[in-house]
Amino acid sequence: MIPLTHMSGQTIGVFGLGQTGLPTVQALLEGGARVIAWDDNEAARTGLDPDFLIPVEDWPWAEMSRMVLSPGVPFTHPEPHAVVLAAGEANVPVIGDVELFWREVRSTPNVRFVGITGTNGKSTTTALLHHCLKEAGYNVQMGGNIGRGVFDLDPPGENTIYVLELSSYQLDLIVDFEPDIAILLNLSPDHIDRHGDFAGYVAAKMRLFASMDETSICIVGQDDEPSQDCTKRLIAQGLTVTPISGQEVQPKGISATAGLLAEKGRAVADLSSIATLQGQHNWQNAAAVYAALRALGLSQGQATKGFASFPGLPHRMEPVAVIGGVHYINDSKATNADATAPALKTFDRIRWIAGGREKEGGIEGLAPHFGKIIKAYLIGEAAENFAATLEPYVPVEISGTLPRAFIAASEEARPGETVLLAPACSSFDQFESFERRGNAFRALTVSLADRSGEAA
Numbered sequence: 001m002i003p004l005t006h007m008s009g010q011t012i013g014v015f016g017l018g019q020t021g022l023p024t025v026q027a028l029l030e031g032g033a034r035v036i037a038w039d040d041n042e043a044a045r046t047g048l049d050p051d052f053l054i055p056v057e058d059w060p061w062a063e064m065s066r067m068v069l070s071p072g073v074p075f076t077h078p079e080p081h082a083v084v085l086a087a088g089e090a091n092v093p094v095i096g097d098v099e100l101f102w103r104e105v106r107s108t109p110n111v112r113f114v115g116i117t118g119t120n121g122k123s124t125t126t127a128l129l130h131h132c133l134k135e136a137g138y139n140v141q142m143g144g145n146i147g148r149g150v151f152d153l154d155p156p157g158e159n160t161i162y163v164l165e166l167s168s169y170q171l172d173l174i175v176d177f178e179p180d181i182a183i184l185l186n187l188s189p190d191h192i193d194r195h196g197d198f199a200g201y202v203a204a205k206m207r208l209f210a211s212m213d214e215t216s217i218c219i220v221g222q223d224d225e226p227s228q229d230c231t232k233r234l235i236a237q238g239l240t241v242t243p244i245s246g247q248e249v250q251p252k253g254i255s256a257t258a259g260l261l262a263e264k265g266r267a268v269a270d271l272s273s274i275a276t277l278q279g280q281h282n283w284q285n286a287a288a289v290y291a292a293l294r295a296l297g298l299s300q301g302q303a304t305k306g307f308a309s310f311p312g313l314p315h316r317m318e319p320v321a322v323i324g325g326v327h328y329i330n331d332s333k334a335t336n337a338d339a340t341a342p343a344l345k346t347f348d349r350i351r352w353i354a355g356g357r358e359k360e361g362g363i364e365g366l367a368p369h370f371g372k373i374i375k376a377y378l379i380g381e382a383a384e385n386f387a388a389t390l391e392p393y394v395p396v397e398i399s400g401t402l403p404r405a406f407i408a409a410s411e412e413a414r415p416g417e418t419v420l421l422a423p424a425c426s427s428f429d430q431f432e433s434f435e436r437r438g439n440a441f442r443a444l445t446v447s448l449a450d451r452s453g454e455a456a
Contacts, residue, residue, distance in 0.1 A: 001026055002155050004104050008032030011063045013092070015056070015083045016070020017044040020097045023151035024068050025052070027100075036064070038083075056083050061090035069094050071169035077196045096173025098166065101150040103176070108156040114292055115177070115208050117166045118185025118221065120339045122146070125185060125285040126165040127313050128277075129292055132306030133161060136298055145170060161296065168204040169194065178211040181295050183219040183288050187226035188338040192360060202226060206233075214238055217295045219288055223247050223280075242291045246284030254291040256283035261290060261304070269304040275319055276312030279346035315438035317343055320445045323454050325415025328445045331422040332438030337365045340424040344369035349417040351375055351409040353402065356425030356437070358382035363389055363424050370394050374417060377405035381429045401430065402437065406444045 004027045014025050017039040028035045035052045036059055039045050045053055067087045074081050075094070087094050105111055116126050123146050130142035141153045144164035153162065164179075168191055187202055195201040209218055218234050221227045222245045234241050243253035255262050259272030261283075271277050271286055286307060293303035312318060315332040322328070329347065334340040336359045344350065344366060354363070355378045363386055370393040377399045378386050387396045399405035402421075409419045421441045423434075431437040 001030060002101065002104060002151055002153065004028050004031035004033060004100055006031070006104055007066070007100070010034070010065045011036065011060070013037070013059055013064050013067040013087075015039070015067060015081075016073050017041075017048065018070055018072065020149045020151075021068070021070045023149045024097045024100065027104075027151040028068075031104075036060070056086065059086070061086065061092055064090070064092050067092050067094050068097060068100065069173055071096060071167065071173060074194065075169075075172050077194050077200070093175070094173065095175055096170055097150055098144065098164065098170055099174045099177050101153075102174075102178075105156045105162075106178075108158070108160070110159045111156045112161045112181075112296070113179040114161065114163045114181045114183065114296075115166050115179035116164065116183045116185070116288075117168070117171060117205050117208050118183070119188045119190050120342075121185045121281055121285045122165045122167075123333075124282065124313055124316055125183065125288050126163055128285060128307075128310055129289045130163045131310050132289060132293055132303070133163070133296075135306035135309065136293075136302045138296075166208060168201055171204050171207045174207055174210075176211050177208075178213075178216070179208070181217045181219065181292050182208045182212060183292060184208065184221060184227060184230060185284065185288060186221045186224050187230070188224065189361065190336060190338075198226075202230070206230060209234060209237075209239065212239055214240065216240070217242060217292075219244055219291045219295070221245065221284055221288070222250065222253075223284055242295070244284060244287040244291055246280040246282075246287060254287040254294075256287045256290075259283055261286060261307075263290070263294070263300070268300050269307065271307060274308055274310070276310050277307065278317060279342045281342035282317070314442075315434060317346065318438070318442075320442050321449045321454070323410075323445070323449050323452050324413075326410070326413040327418040328410075328441075328448075329418055329420045329422075330438045330441050330445075331420060332427070332434045332441060334422040334424060335359070335426050335434055337361055337363050337424050340422045341366055341369065343420055343422040344372055347418040347420060348372055349374055351377065351413050351417060351419045353377045353379065353399075353405045353409060353419070353421045353441075354424050355379040355382045355386055356423045356427050356431075357429040358385060358425055362386070366424070367393070375409075375412065377409050379405050379423075379430070380425060382425050386424075402440055403444060406441065410448055 014037040133140040146165040261269040318330040
């Protein structure tokens with residue numbers, strides 16, 4: 001726990017008492033602030049100290065200097081939550097936990113921050129950078145939108161590096177946060193309901209760079225047009241940009257074309273055989289990590305040391321088992337078409353398990369990869385719509401549920417083929433989270449491996 005000592009003596013409101021809200025309350029209390037808190041969900045308030053639980057309609061706005069909003073609470077769209085409107089009427093600034101955390105620890109000698117955002121690949125890039133820094137012997141902490149909330153991280157010592165995954169919701173709530181290194185991986189339409197339109201979503205992502213100056217390092221992906229446009233805007237603002245790509249060699253940046261990691265066009269490492277870094281998207285993630293490591297002062301040898309030992313993240317093109325020559329891949333985190341495309345690009349002869357609660361845009365954009373699919377096994381609410389898109393090109397079975405889809409795909413699969421869970425949908429029609437969905441796929445695979453006498 002990191003006490004918020006710079007808020008001592010102030011009255012602070014905290015709305016939302018989940019993964020970020022509760023640690024924020026504790027940090028404020030330990031730092032000497034008076035806390036007023038609330039959550040619309042009664043279950044979230046159960047068991048908490050009633051002394052600081054006050055319904056929003058009774059908050060003493062005139063006494064409050066700040067309100068800390070959970071990133072899960074609507075800030076601007078589809079419409080501001082009532083507590084946001086009340087704060088605006090009272091002229092009480094609304095901020096997030098990341099901003100407070102940065103303000104508290106930024107003055108510690110030699111503490112540095114790396115902020116990582118993008119539509120896809122944030123978690124893998126954050127985890128890979130954390131892993132490589134640990135392998136190189138650095139004092140590094142990882143948190144934000146991955147794993148631990150910022151106030152659950154260890155207090156800083158000298159030379160601590162904080163590696164933070166930051167969602168668009170979190171970035172909406174920063175004010176002066178200034179990372180030493182900011183990474184934007186890619187941009188495609190997502191969370192439009194929370195940002196109004198794609199322009200609003202991009203604007204939220206670009207807030208990561210808002211307080212940076214010429215001494216800061218911006219690392220930006222070049223494999224999509226919106227990110228290329230952002231690069232031009234950052235350069236026009238006088239910021240230093242390192243371009244990265246998993247597709248094309250970057251003469252002034254870092255690339256990993258076909259898995260060959262290169263710095264300013266010169267090869268430094270071959271990533272193509274690393275199982276946890278397969279695919280063009282992961283090569284771009286690795287290029288971003290290498291760029292950050294070099295910017296932090298690591299030598300080429302130090303910067304490439306950790307790639308081969310990276311264990312990967314669950315549910316992200318996770319190799320679960322090879323059974324009877326068939327590869328079983330868990331990519332449950334692929335919750336939209338853009339996130340699904342990398343897996344379809346990476347594997348061949350695919351028996352594709354897809355579906356769930358459909359997101360805007362469907363799967364029409366995946367048509368260039370339909371030729372790699374032997375058969376699709378469709379589940380959940382999106383099954384009928386996905387079938388209509390796929391049937392002119394791919395054999396389709398509407399399985400309904402994940403267990404039925406798995407049984408059918410595994411019984412029909414032949415050696416050299418891949419059974420791939422990459423749903424291109426959210427999980428919320430049949431599972432509480434993409435993690436639960438991925439765990440179910442993994443359990444089915446392990447059970448099949450046990451029956452087959454092959455280790456998963």
